[in-house]
Amino acid sequence: MPRVFSGIQPTGSLHLGNLLGAVRNWTEGQHRADSFFCIVDLHALTVPKRPGEVGDATLELAQVLLACGLDPEVCTLFVQSHVHQHGELAWLLQCVTAMGELRRMTQFKDKSEGKDFVSAGLFTYPALQAADILLYDTDSVPVGEDQRQHIELTRDVAERFNHRYGDTFVLPTATVPAAGARVMDLQEPTNKMSKSAGSDTGTVGLTEDLASVAKKFKRAVTDSDGEVRYDPAAKPGVSNLLSILAASTGGEPAELAEEYSQYGPLKSDTADAVVALLEPVQERFGELRADPAETARLLRVGAEKARSVAVDVMARARANIGLLPLT
Numbered sequence: 001m002p003r004v005f006s007g008i009q010p011t012g013s014l015h016l017g018n019l020l021g022a023v024r025n026w027t028e029g030q031h032r033a034d035s036f037f038c039i040v041d042l043h044a045l046t047v048p049k050r051p052g053e054v055g056d057a058t059l060e061l062a063q064v065l066l067a068c069g070l071d072p073e074v075c076t077l078f079v080q081s082h083v084h085q086h087g088e089l090a091w092l093l094q095c096v097t098a099m100g101e102l103r104r105m106t107q108f109k110d111k112s113e114g115k116d117f118v119s120a121g122l123f124t125y126p127a128l129q130a131a132d133i134l135l136y137d138t139d140s141v142p143v144g145e146d147q148r149q150h151i152e153l154t155r156d157v158a159e160r161f162n163h164r165y166g167d168t169f170v171l172p173t174a175t176v177p178a179a180g181a182r183v184m185d186l187q188e189p190t191n192k193m194s195k196s197a198g199s200d201t202g203t204v205g206l207t208e209d210l211a212s213v214a215k216k217f218k219r220a221v222t223d224s225d226g227e228v229r230y231d232p233a234a235k236p237g238v239s240n241l242l243s244i245l246a247a248s249t250g251g252e253p254a255e256l257a258e259e260y261s262q263y264g265p266l267k268s269d270t271a272d273a274v275v276a277l278l279e280p281v282q283e284r285f286g287e288l289r290a291d292p293a294e295t296a297r298l299l300r301v302g303a304e305k306a307r308s309v310a311v312d313v314m315a316r317a318r319a320n321i322g323l324l325p326l327t
């Protein structure tokens, strides 16, 4: 079976973009691959956090992911900081990553711009992400469009390491979904929907009240020409609604456009499709929330499974570099 790995940060409530761009592909793919899904709490620390904030968000994120359909009997769901090899390999990889490569990362540019404090961790973030992926001999990384550049860097770093120290790492590829890879903010449809940067009225939370979800779709920004057509450059708002509808119902955005002649029905059908998608997730989330000890137990089992793979790959990396073994 191919090995799949992906990660998600505990940085705030999950939104529709996370579900359609990433998490839905994880739940659908978990039966077809040996899948590892990681809550990357160490990545969340690259921007300042209050004491306790990341731990609380990690538990809640685990419950949301389980509610979305990740099955701990089928895949491995775990927390990054519970498997120490992530930090250890990240250091080795930082030492084969060039400053220039890190400077070119658009996520770093976006997240550092205009901030008074930019941590060194935010800059070296992609080396930790590469460690996450390479520690599991990963073949494929299901992510949204915005992560393609980080996966390319992971390949480059792995190739450089293999060239310098001998064959050590499997080279991974990004798998980006055809529909839903880049869900845009409903109020600012030229920006991606985001946990940390988006507008409140433009971001649809997975655990948000469903009446409020429907209202956000009815108030979504469109344009004034009144024509329903899939054209993301010229008509970002309408195209975003068509993409969301397509990703939620399994259709094609351009074909769906032909079924509508007005914005009103497009908005209400998209709202209905999203509400139908979120309803069962919210029901399961409510049940899981009532038993945090059970979630903690599942994460412990996940960490043990993950560690059993990570120790071997880490040992291979140390041996190939030729660090003096502790005897």
Ligand code: ATP
Binding pocket: 007, 008, 009, 010, 011, 017, 018, 019, 020, 021, 022, 023, 142, 143, 144, 145, 146, 147, 180, 181, 182, 183, 184, 192, 193, 194, 195, 196, 197
């Ligand atoms: P932040 O805005 O705080 O950086 P985020 O919302 O981008 O967070 P991440 O934890 O960075 O969320 O991403 C988790 C996964 O969701 C990644 O695979 C990412 O590609 C995907 N993703 C994030 N935003 C979107 C979006 N708007 N459309 C589609 N996929 C997305």
Ligand code: LTN
Binding pocket: 005, 006, 007, 008, 009, 040, 043, 128, 129, 132, 133, 141, 143, 147, 150
């Ligand atoms: N950088 C990613 C989160 C992430 C990730 C990973 C994704 C960290 N490690 C490994 C895939 C594989 C993000 O911001 N979405």
